[in-house]
Amino acid sequence: MTDLLLKYFRTKQQEVQTEKVYDTQCPFCSMQCKMQLIEQSIVSRKTYKTIGKDNPTSQGRLCIKGMNAHQHPFHQDRILHPLLKVEGEFVRITWDEALQHIKKQFEEIQAVDGHEALSIYGSASITNEEAYLLGKFARVALKTPYIDYNGRLCMSAAATAANQTFGLDRGLTNSLKEIPFTRVIMLAGTNIAECQPTIMPYFEKAKENGAYIIAIDPRETPTTQLADLHLKVKPGMDAALANGLLKVIIDEGLVDEAFVKERATGFEEVRSYVNSLSLDEITEMTGVPVDQMKTAAIKFAEEDSGMLFTARGVEQQIDGTAAVRNILNFLLATGKIGKAYSGYGAITGQGNGQGAREHGQKADQLPGYRLIENEEHREHVAKVWGIDKDELPGKGVSAYEMFQKINDGDITGMLLVCSNPVVSNPNANFVKAALKKLKFLVAVDMFISETAQLADLILPASSYLEDEGTMTNLEGRVTLREASRPCPGEAKNDWEIICEIAKVLGKEKYFPFQKAEDIFNELREASRGGAADYYGITYDRIRKEQGILWPCPDLGHSGTDRLFEETFAHEDGKARMVPVSNTSELPKEKPSEEYPLYLTTGRIMSHYLTGVQTRKSAALAARNFESYLEIHPETAKKYNIEQNTLVSVTSRRGTIKVRSKISDTIRPDTVFVPFHWAEDQNVNMLVGEDLDPTCKMPGFKVSAVNIKPV
Template sequence: MTSSFLEHFRHQQQDTETESVMDTQCPFCSVQCTMQLLEQRTGDRKKYKVLPLKETVSEGRLCIKGRNAHQHALHKERILHPMKKVNGQFVEITWEEALSFINKQFRTIQEQYGPDAVGVYGGGSLTNEEAYLLGKFARVGLQTKHIDYNGRYCMSAAASAMNEAFGLDRGLTNEMEEIPLAECILLAGTNIAECQPTLLPYFRKAKDNGAFIIAIDPRETLTTKLADLHLKVKPGMDAALVNGMLKVILDRNLHDEQFIKERTEGFEQVQQHLSEVNLEEIADLTGLPREIIEYAGVAFGSVSRAMVFTARGVEQQTHGHETVRNFINLVLATGNIGKPGAGYGAVTGQGNGQGGREHGQKADQLPGYRSIENPEHRNYIARVWGIPEKALPGKGVSAYEMMEKMADGEISALFIMGSNPLISTPNANLAEHALRRLKCLVVVDMFLSETGELADLLLPSSSYLEDEGTLTNLEGRVTLRRAARSCPGKVKHDWEILCDVARALGKETYFSYSKAEDIFNELRLASKGGKADYFGITYTRLKEERMYWPCPSMGHRGEGRLFDGSFARTNGKAKMLPVINHVPMEQTSDRYPLHLTTGRVMSHYLSGAQTRRSPALSARQIESFVKIHPKTAHAFGIKDGTMVYVDSQRGRMKARGAYDESIREDTLFIPFHWGGEQNVNNVTYDGLDPVCKMPGFKVCAVKVSPVIDLTIN
């Protein structure tokens, strides 16, 4: 056998194509579409192909983000080893060195300033197991009360409103497949077509069945183009608009008296409040003609099956809690809940935004949606965790208030997992000051994010392809994401990192898990009897069945539709609440004459730390932009496509101006996926909703000016 033949044979082997199939699900939005990633290898070359699966709510559809999610997971910029900052530069260290550093820093700080001097900051994309364990780590491993997460900026208004009105917070009160049964659908502050595009066919099918669709949004979007009626409301005036619609419904006797009497309380106060509402005043406040408001009220109130969906556009306001309560009033007044094709839904944004807020990441919460201030709830969780009830810390503060406490020096160290608060926090200048003032910042992430740049220690986290665990989608359906790939380098799963840090802190007894399923089984027990009861859900069942929470027993499949017969409040009734015509806390002025609102673009996700590292996604939208009406642009000397400054009382950002005739002339729109000088949160309003502590992202007063004055005198 000649050497040339052997060489030829080796080349043939190298050129032979092999293929591996990885089952997984998209890491991005709350739909949680399932898919297969096909890796085709020819020699040293690799090609990837993504195939959708029909197992979940998206029914075999994938959007542009899902089809390209693997690009960031396989990106060369991933952090593969623990990295410590030395003389301003990150250097690779061992896990043993990293854990020793955390132990020394956290112990020193807590001994000097107390246990609450160390804070924990989580994320809405962690699996249920990791969200649960992060809460346990804060309260048992660190014994600090200071834990919150970026979901505070996403779902807190809707969550608090549903809890108070219904006694239970789950994103949708119905399964998605009931949407085509609705005769009228109200989409308030949600751009489903660009944020959850795989859900759009449900709404198209409803429209094909004759449903009348109303969209409330100050700008025109792909979603408003689907609507039969677009209410281009003045930013921040959504609660007033609903008051107008409710008044029309009551004045024309379109409300459901029997449902109100049998299944609600508080209607008399709402009725009294609405009797004093003036439709002409509502028209002036909202910037909408009176007859259009009347038309919307009659359209919604005249059908027997209607649904309301809200999202960040109406929730991320300084009165977001009460605004959502008013949309719920609309549902209750017309009896549109607890039956097929009728209900309320808060369209969750983050991948596990629903599950992430159920099991202990929130400052006031324990697993199973229990309250940390309820003695019975505290005792139960303490028994599950094997600690004295008195050892459980009390209630902490919200995410933004944590930033304020860092800025004031009350919190001296921070452990961040799965979040990029420097980009996602309003008034980002304060957030940067707060993070820089810390004595120790530890960031767990896949990439060196803008927040990670400020860290003293970076710990490498696994991607969605590598990390097995459960997630809960927007309709309350629990899904099991398989681990399709081994961790690269020295990367560890978030739950492994928490166990390792707990061991370094001497708390190994409470964190001795060998796999994610072990954590889930403890979560099941911890949630048992709580509002978010997962006890009857197991990994085995998830592989075979379609399951929703609450699921209290092994013989139960969970409740796809909620509130058929009663609500989750003590008396079984929903609570209605009169809502005044709120105006935004920050008003426009001669100095800041325009409203600013923010949102997403289809190709990016949250702070963009992942999607901006996907070549296919980044190429679709390489930079931020400022949507501005041409008449407004001309008034301020701005040419289409030129760079502009946007200023508020809090700071300045810079992006490229983009003419848009469909936006209100008094309003600018800027997406929030970019950092640095393109970070819109440099200017957003940091006032908080008094109930849920949601910041007022969606409405603030700004001015706009050209970076280079092109005006010819």
């Protein structure tokens, strides 16, 4: 009797509580923190808890977003079935019906408008495998040149500048573990404390070890509070400030002449141009006093080691490429790259912002950072794909330019994957109007985002808990996101959706993949010998070694912790330096009588990108449930704006209404609005359509606006 009772109680206890543990990694920023989701079932109720897991990048740390990431996959609004728009309303259909509808629409569009009438808009939040597959799908299944992605709005200026300067773009030229031991750090336009919080201990440790930290930002932020010196530059004046720093070290005789002579070209041209400049004029342009420029430049040049980091504040401008190049001129002139505790880092924004731009989503690129207009590169990739290189289309256009082509009628169909361009792009009202002109828009997403609302068909995508694959973090470390939780409802992984569309279009033989690892193994071959060489990386190796930094050309290679120790990636082994003018001819907006204030945009800690996922997390939405306007007390008084009241913000493109947040941490001539909100709080409606001529980055960080109380 006693044994029966014990068995009964044990059975009841198991029914009352069971526990499942899912290994995964955070779906948000580029740190890609490893974590575990613990699911506990108590009777019929489930509870969830996320804990950090040790790894080389974040060492078990999590931020507020990572701890609450699980809340959006379980949200009641998640799409669980294909949805077809019928008379303005979405109705549930089967997967077979959805695929047949895509086949019919795509074939009709290409029959009438040509192959190039179809386009793909991708994402820097999907896995390497899915980014690779989208590039292959565009060029092999659709035979269209028109593919680009939301990473164009994030990392393109830094990537282009690094490629032009060094011949290679990897987020960090050194691994994160070197940061605590460098002697001086310059943070240009990066608010890592809010955007990549789990990276902060590296910089805090450096400060504890005596490093001098310089921050360049128009605002005081949690990041600038760590700095010993804050250069509060006028928005858009970063290139000119870099010339000021260069002039100081040239005048003071602090250039590493041996380094620039041996390792770089073009410095004499830079020196000649900078010698023609006046520090007082640069102060007038930038708002940074001469004595502060001198302190920053001399300190950085005189220390034995130093590291320089840029992010969106410098890059998201229509001269973002030139601004980053000039900052790299300064770094090279001090000789602080290619050696221990010295180097450059472009702080990647999106979760897979690094990997997603390496393997074919960009309009001009093929896997492994190969170029689509390079005959040798085309031949290599075509051979891996089993096609003739002449079948590959040419170069397409950038993300925003695709919407211009839609508006002009050149593109009439689009496959949109895990992105929300109606909110994220500049001149957002134009983008929305253009998308409405499409004959057919199919969106792959977890939720009905502001863009998915415009779609003719929505396909239910998987979340980070369900979608296994590799991601490449900000330092170039290829990691493996385990994902053992089954997809809910009829949701599918992005790679499965792409393969199923390819099959229905009759291209099955090119997309035979049964699991993510199969795709990765083909990616390895496609990237082999390229700039971003993943060939030596395998799932098994990543699991054993907790990630590998590319390039990794063979299975016996340990990965590359530090780039450019002996040569740069240009054919002659030297970095390229070029003069960058203080007086850019680009049509950058400046304040005027009608629009007297600078507007700059950025992120806050509790939200990610356009907020589609984070606003589905109650814990995150509660921290910041609406947007705001950060404004200096003097400016607020001048425009009769009181604390916590609604303010109308107007540019030449439109108007939004946000709540005031009066703070003396921002320049009096500048206001700040975060970009995570939509509709009448979408700050990107105010941003102009002008693009960086080289990388096609929009000018998110500099717009001219006026304000008034509502």
